Amino acid sequence: MSSLGPGPTVKPSDYGGYGKSVGAPYGGLEGRIYNSRCPPVVTPDTTIIAVCGPNDCSDNAHPKADGWFFSDFFLFHHLFRGTAKQQYWMTCVHPEDLIKKYGEFAHGDPRTHDRRIVLDASMKDDVKDILVFKGNDLLERFLSYVSEASMKVKGTTRPILVLVFGHGVKDIYSITIGGTGLYKSCPKLTRPKFNEALLRHNPDPNVAMLLTSCYGGGWIQTEYLNITAMAGVDHKAQLLSWPESSSIGRCCGSRYSTGVAKALIKTEIEGLTFSSEDGEEVIDSPTFAALVEEIHKTLTKEIDVRENNNISFAAKDDVWDMEWRARTGFPLTNYLEKWESLRLVQKSSSTGSSQSASIRFSDTISLSTSEAEFRIKRLAYDYMKSNPGPDAAAKNHRVHGNCNRLLRGENIPNSDLEYLAGELRFRLETIMGRATEYKDRLGIPFPDCSACDVYKYMGDLFKNKEKDAKFDQIYRMVSKFDLFDSPEAHEGFPYAKGHDYLSMVFCESGWGAQRVKEALDELSNFRAQHSKPFLTVRTLKFWDDRTMHKMIGTIAQSAKKRLRSRSPVKHQRRSLEGVFQGPAGH
Numbered sequence: 001m002s003s004l005g006p007g008p009t010v011k012p013s014d015y016g017g018y019g020k021s022v023g024a025p026y027g028g029l030e031g032r033i034y035n036s037r038c039p040p041v042v043t044p045d046t047t048i049i050a051v052c053g054p055n056d057c058s059d060n061a062h063p064k065a066d067g068w069f070f071s072d073f074f075l076f077h078h079l080f081r082g083t084a085k086q087q088y089w090m091t092c093v094h095p096e097d098l099i100k101k102y103g104e105f106a107h108g109d110p111r112t113h114d115r116r117i118v119l120d121a122s123m124k125d126d127v128k129d130i131l132v133f134k135g136n137d138l139l140e141r142f143l144s145y146v147s148e149a150s151m152k153v154k155g156t157t158r159p160i161l162v163l164v165f166g167h168g169v170k171d172i173y174s175i176t177i178g179g180t181g182l183y184k185s186c187p188k189l190t191r192p193k194f195n196e197a198l199l200r201h202n203p204d205p206n207v208a209m210l211l212t213s214c215y216g217g218g219w220i221q222t223e224y225l226n227i228t229a230m231a232g233v234d235h236k237a238q239l240l241s242w243p244e245s246s247s248i249g250r251c252c253g254s255r256y257s258t259g260v261a262k263a264l265i266k267t268e269i270e271g272l273t274f275s276s277e278d279g280e281e282v283i284d285s286p287t288f289a290a291l292v293e294e295i296h297k298t299l300t301k302e303i304d305v306r307e308n309n310n311i312s313f314a315a316k317d318d319v320w321d322m323e324w325r326a327r328t329g330f331p332l333t334n335y336l337e338k339w340e341s342l343r344l345v346q347k348s349s350s351t352g353s354s355q356s357a358s359i360r361f362s363d364t365i366s367l368s369t370s371e372a373e374f375r376i377k378r379l380a381y382d383y384m385k386s387n388p389g390p391d392a393a394a395k396n397h398r399v400h401g402n403c404n405r406l407l408r409g410e411n412i413p414n415s416d417l418e419y420l421a422g423e424l425r426f427r428l429e430t431i432m433g434r435a436t437e438y439k440d441r442l443g444i445p446f447p448d449c450s451a452c453d454v455y456k457y458m459g460d461l462f463k464n465k466e467k468d469a470k471f472d473q474i475y476r477m478v479s480k481f482d483l484f485d486s487p488e489a490h491e492g493f494p495y496a497k498g499h500d501y502l503s504m505v506f507c508e509s510g511w512g513a514q515r516v517k518e519a520l521d522e523l524s525n526f527r528a529q530h531s532k533p534f535l536t537v538r539t540l541k542f543w544d545d546r547t548m549h550k551m552i553g554t555i556a557q558s559a560k561k562r563l564r565s566r567s568p569v570k571h572q573r574r575s576l577e578g579v580f581q582g583p584a585g586h
Helices: 067-080 095-102 121-127 138-152 191-199 255-270 288-302 306-310 324-328 335-340 369-384 394-407 414-442 454-463 465-479 497-509 513-540 545-558
Strands: 047-052 086-091 105-107 116-119 159-165 206-211 228-231 273-277 280-286 312-314 358-360 366-368
Touching (some): 067 086, 067 095, 067 105, 067 116, 067 335, 086 138, 138 159, 159 324, 228 288, 228 324, 255 335, 280 288, 288 324, 369 394, 394 414, 414 513, 465 497, 465 513
Parallel strands (some): 047 086, 047 159, 159 206, 206 228
Antiparallel strands (some): 228 312, 273 280
8 A cells, every 4th residue: 555645535445445355354455545646647558348248139139138238338439439549349249230120229317318329320430340250259259359458568557448248147257248049058258267368478467347247246356366347236236227218118228337437527527636735736636546436426426326335346456546547547538528429319109019919938838919918917917026126137127127018018029928938937936936945944934035125135234344244254155055046048047036035044044154054055955856857847848748758758767767658538738827827825
């Protein structure tokens, strides 16, 4: 830590700062104070590398689905355009295809009149520099650019600014990049992969990283990386987008990216200050610690979102009082002018989709659209009453948006209805139902998973540091055990509520760490003994009869049981009622 002068100071741990001493409170940063102003420096030209992870499988890039990642991507592309000489912006979905399919992408708060269009047909010339790679090549190409950039700055202090826009995975804090299918099959960017590419030709590059992924704090609280990092959430939380706009019917980027953009505008405007000491003019500039404070204040006061208190930051080598541009690599430009040059969103009304006569749920099951909507609407009602988390959480966009539209009586495309059925069953039964089963098995008197608002509980933990530390310890213990299923292709994204609920149950139980560990061992053994047939049947729900018969036969053979056919009277196709009824107790 540098010696403190007479100027204002900042305590980064109050604003999501985390040090490099993994395992210590706040990474060893708790209570440490840094200067908020420092002498200005001439920042060498930054190399910018940005990647947008989502693909467009099943219209996934639609602004009602994961298109808000593209809103973030194109916002920063516009802000940084024409600044650094070496910029590499890459995706697996061509901007012109996005424009043809979805028209325009907006960014900003739908409750204000300051939403801006960051991509539309008028901007085709502005995005010709975007690099478009095949979905299965995107991750490796991104890593190769990182490695090459690091090699080129070897022996210099030239900064590299890396921006990653994509879904985070909770287990190892990986980030989904590219691919050609749905979430589960997509390539994942991991911390070891990134670190290996970064250090392959340069042992000590000056790198800053901006992350808009869920659980992004996992890239900060780690021994893998010694970089400056800025994440929208900690290692336990999902990132929030802006809520779906009622006027244009789409999500307009993340709240975190809006907060960063506004903080950059403010920091730039306040910028250099001039003062007089002992008759001499003194010029100073904000430090990285001051920028962190500004981002936090913008999110919690202007954007006024309580959940954004869990943003996370780290400084390379724990040097927080370096000049903000030198530390982050954010280029010198007029951020306010660039933001105001974007076209304001005009109010528009959305039209419903035409529906076909039936919805196909598998190779053997079809229902009329009206009957399917009725049955799935009951599932959606049960789900939305189960405290499922905020609509704007990254992995809730598609499922919550479709639930809300369905419950409002709006037309839902048949493809979305088919997908929604699998998502709701997975979340209600496979995750929340299993979590409640675990709680009951341990004999802990506590409300069922569907009755608990886990998200609010976790959001309130910051008010009590002692309880927060206890929860975090238990959370990390639970994370080491594979207690919940991953979703199949038709079941959407992983759903963290079961894991978070168990952590809450243990935290409130009053049990010590050893007893929690023993309970987790018991649950792990129980899962190992009971999960395989359950998993297989769940996977087969939407498969054809021939495939199902073959797989069930394999299970029977491994269990040394004979598979017997039913009589013609009893061998009737199962009623569809059971396929769409809610979990027990609803």
